[in-house]
Amino acid sequence: MTRSGRRPGNSGTREAILDAARVRFAEVGFDKASIRSIATAASVDPALVHHYFGTKHELFAAALKLPVDPRDILSHFATVPVEDLGETIIRTVVTLWDSEIGVPTIAAFRTLLASDDPALARTFLLDIVLAAIRPRVDSPPGTGAKRAALAASQLAGLLVTRKILRIDPIASMPVEELAATVGPTLQRYFTGELPLTD
Amino acid sequence: MTRSGRRPGNSGTREAILDAARVRFAEVGFDKASIRSIATAASVDPALVHHYFGTKHELFAAALKLPVDPRDILSHFATVPVEDLGETIIRTVVTLWDSEIGVPTIAAFRTLLASDDPALARTFLLDIVLAAIRPRVDSPPGTGAKRAALAASQLAGLLVTRKILRIDPIASMPVEELAATVGPTLQRYFTGELPLTD
Incomplete structure (x- = not known):
């Protein structure tokens, strides 16, 4: 046509x-x-x-005005050993944010943050991003949702400080240093012992 | 008058x-x-x-349309032992966000995030918030800026997921559980051994 x-x-x-x-x-x-x-x-x-x-x-x-189907990114994580998820996710998403398609991706995220109703952004995070991670980190059973959401909190803040507010030295930190520095935070949320109260 | x-x-x-x-x-x-x-x-x-x-x-x-002088909050941290900073900051800021003055505080943060020019938000974070924390965590000397900015990345993301996007279970997690879960992340950024490349 x-x-x-x-x-x-x-x-x-x-x-x-x-x-x-x-x-x-x-x-x-x-x-x-x-x-x-x-x-x-x-x-x-x-x-x-x-x-x-x-x-x-x-x-x-x-x-959502995303430049790619997010599953193309998330599928990278399906075969990564769970003990390497933290560093791998930081390396992959930061490389994406810093790339050409990072610009429209970050613009989409800012639009969602500024919108009066967070439901669309919540759907994206809960039903697409976290849904892909949750079953991989659900140990002991029932903790996957909490572990994935905690990781999302660090990732969202990394995006805000590096790409939106551009706070140095985070804005200019090499990807490998970020993976080594912030990766362990995600890893602790994924597989560490957490004070889980419910 | x-x-x-x-x-x-x-x-x-x-x-x-x-x-x-x-x-x-x-x-x-x-x-x-x-x-x-x-x-x-x-x-x-x-x-x-x-x-x-x-x-x-x-x-x-x-x-910035903040409901309080941020130094009133930051002054709470001046006398906290450095090894307790992580949990104390989480407990204090989450309690603030969840309070009545949290609503205009979060509205101000969203306005800054949505603005085309992040310079005002950067000034607020670098010159007010991080300036108060930086000298307390500058060990070894020269690492304070990096440590404080990393902590800011986790705090910003906690605000985004708990108060803006309202992602459960983070949105409904009790303050004390957040302090125990996310506090150690801040503490590692403040006093842990980091792969510091410059």
């Missing part, structure tokens, strides 16, 4: 689908938001949603 | 002073921004700046 074959109304339709997707993902989370319900809210056929955006994961990335 | 004695133009003057203060603090940092230069930029007498806002620290808090 050539671009010239598209009708003038297409960009409006795409935006209507993305708006409906943002509302739906924020309201019910990623898993429960069906393409069908998003299509209905946007008054289009579900096939058109797939045609424009591909899979539900790709639609979600587009709704 | 009674409120009825103020001229109608006063709120405009106050705003002009605050605008000039934000620009000046962002441009040259807290220490180099003089009340005189801020008064000149706002086309008012320096005495009027003091009359409206008190000290330079109080003016800075007003410019």
Whole structure:
């Protein structure tokens, strides 16, 4: 299909689908938001949603204005030994933030932080990012959600200080030094003994 | 002086002073921004700046829309033994965030994060918050800036996940559990052996 074959109304339709997707993902989370319900809210056929955006994961990335499907990054962590997760995650995400696609990624994060309703950002973190990590660090059973959320707190703050506020020496610290310095924090959250009260 | 004695133009003057203060603090940092230069930029007498806002620290808090002078909080840490700083800081700042004045504090932080220019937020963190911590953790000499900035990265992320994105179980974790869980992260950054490459 050539671009010239598209009708003038297409960009409006795409935006209507993305708006409906943002509302739906924020309201019910990623898993429960069906393409069908998003299509209905946007008054289009579900096939058109797939045609424009591909899979539900790709639609979600587009709704958040992420330059990549976050699962492409998260899939890197699936085969990493759990005792290496801390350093590997720091190395991978900092390299991503510092790359060309880091700019739109960080812009998307700032938009989510500034928004009045944190539900869409919460869906992204809980249903996509932490969902990929949680089962890997769920030892003893039931602690995975807490361990993953604690790691997210350090990662979010690293992004804020290095890429948004640009606080030195964190802003200019080499990736390998960050991995060696902040990696052990994530590792302790993942596999260390935590004072778990519930 | 009674409120009825103020001229109608006063709120405009106050705003002009605050605008000039934000620009000046962002441009040259807290220490180099003089009340005189801020008064000149706002086309008012320096005495009027003091009359409206008190000290330079109080003016800075007003410019950032902070509900308290941050030094009132930071002064709590001056006498805490360095080996207790991690847990004490977590306990103090989380209690503050969860209190009534936490709401405007977090709103101020979000505004700074969303702003196009991070210089004002950087001034606040570097010249006020980290300046109070840095000399206490400067061992071996020269590592204080790095140690304080690393601690700031964990604190900023805790604020983002607990109070802005409200990610559970961090959002609902009791203060004491957070102090016991995240306090050791700060403590390692403050006094632990770090892979310091420069």
